[in-house]
Amino acid sequence: MAAFGTVFMPQMTLATFENSNWSSPELVSSDSIQLHPGAHVLHYASTCFEGLKAFRHENGSINLFRMDRNIERMQQSSQLLSLPAFDASFLQKMITDVVKHFHNDVPKPPGSMYIRPTHIGTESAIGKAASPTSSSMLYVLLSPVGDYFASGDQTLRLLLEEDGSRCAAHMGMVKSGGNYASALQPILQARASVNADQVLFCPNGDVQETGAANFLLIDGNEIITKALDSSFLHGVTRDSILTIARDMGMTVSERELSVDELLERAAKPESEAALSGTAAVLAPVGTLIHKGKEIPVGDASPGKTTLKLRKALNDIQWGKAEDKHGWLTQI
Ligand SMILES: Cc1ncc(COP(=O)(O)O)c(C=O)c1O
Numbered sequence: 001m002a003a004f005g006t007v008f009m010p011q012m013t014l015a016t017f018e019n020s021n022w023s024s025p026e027l028v029s030s031d032s033i034q035l036h037p038g039a040h041v042l043h044y045a046s047t048c049f050e051g052l053k054a055f056r057h058e059n060g061s062i063n064l065f066r067m068d069r070n071i072e073r074m075q076q077s078s079q080l081l082s083l084p085a086f087d088a089s090f091l092q093k094m095i096t097d098v099v100k101h102f103h104n105d106v107p108k109p110p111g112s113m114y115i116r117p118t119h120i121g122t123e124s125a126i127g128k129a130a131s132p133t134s135s136s137m138l139y140v141l142l143s144p145v146g147d148y149f150a151s152g153d154q155t156l157r158l159l160l161e162e163d164g165s166r167c168a169a170h171m172g173m174v175k176s177g178g179n180y181a182s183a184l185q186p187i188l189q190a191r192a193s194v195n196a197d198q199v200l201f202c203p204n205g206d207v208q209e210t211g212a213a214n215f216l217l218i219d220g221n222e223i224i225t226k227a228l229d230s231s232f233l234h235g236v237t238r239d240s241i242l243t244i245a246r247d248m249g250m251t252v253s254e255r256e257l258s259v260d261e262l263l264e265r266a267a268k269p270e271s272e273a274a275l276s277g278t279a280a281v282l283a284p285v286g287t288l289i290h291k292g293k294e295i296p297v298g299d300a301s302p303g304k305t306t307l308k309l310r311k312a313l314n315d316i317q318w319g320k321a322e323d324k325h326g327w328l329t330q331i
Contacts, residue, residue: 002146004279005114009102009142013094016122017084017136025094027101030141036124040133045178046121048077051278052236053145054099054113054331056106057319062113063328065317067095069236070117077174078119082132091117094140096331102142103331109318110147114279115140148280153302155286156275157294158210159196160259161186165231166201166211172231183211194289198275206231207257213277214238215285217257218305219265227254237276237313243325244312250305263288266295272303274310282310 121133167179273285284302315321
């Protein structure tokens with residue numbers, strides 16, 4: 001199976017913003033864009049994106065998961081990056097049009113169609129380091145993806161990073177390329193030095209998130225994760241898992257979590273930890289690495305509650321359980 005996100009549908013929907021107006025979205029070839037080498041995005045990183053999925057149900061229908069949330073987040077990212085604004089209905093139509101066009105290509109579960117809306121600043125003006133782009137391009141790329149857990153449910157090893165941050169504190173809630181670039185060196189170093197899969201960024205002891213997923217700690221009937229603030233990405237999966245956990249009668253604590261508390265709780269035999277995100281849904285964490293020591297989380301195997309929560313979310317996405325929160329949009 002091809003690596004996640006390396007296969008694309010041959011066409012995408014695209015709209016451009018010029019002279020204060022959005023063009024009508026069009027279906028164009030996925031490799032058709034042209035950018036001036038002086039484009040704002042290439043120099044001053046005026047770019048944001050989203051990631052959501054469409055699922056094929058047994059009756060053949062195609063269903064988008066929580067599209068409204070991703071659109072809202074993209075509007076917020078665009079605003080915080082001073083990129084041109086767009087209406088939610090505008091992007092919603094671009095997403096549904098392209099998914100409808102390729103509905104025959106949406107894989108069956110456990111696969112899905114990963115949807116990547118992207119917004120970039122296109123004005124060719126290298127003197128605009130401190131000014132917004134006046135033109136931009138919005139497009140929606142599709143990538144059919146397979147089973148994230150095809151190689152089995154291995155648990156992840158996370159290095160706790162207390163000195164550095166994933167990105168600038170006020171940029172965490174923006175889904176922008178620069179944040180991923182700034183996290184890359186710490187991640188590569190963690191892989192090389194302690195064979196970690198990911199870095200859990202905990203600046204000054206504040207447990208935040210990894211490079212591309214939110215972090216959840218499960219201690220018995222309680223699920224603990226950092227309360228929303230501007231320092232980290234407000235994951236749609238995080239919100240969905242917390243809602244499902246509440247529905248199951250679990251106590252959900254959205255609050256500050258310190259490294260000290262995390263390590264203390266992780267040592268309990270029943271503790272679990274997981275990463276949440278659109279790609280992996282909920283991936284079990286088995287080991288925390290802190291100051292040269294390896295600390296197993298609970299018994300270091302995939303947690304029972306983690307797997308139960310993941311299945312509950314997958315069942316809704318795959319049309320096997322009631323969608324009682326109205327998270328799916330059938331197209
Ligand atoms: C930095 C970061 N945090 C969290 C998430 C999880 O967000 P979501 O559940 O909306 O995919 C992602 C995934 O896209 C991410 O890149």
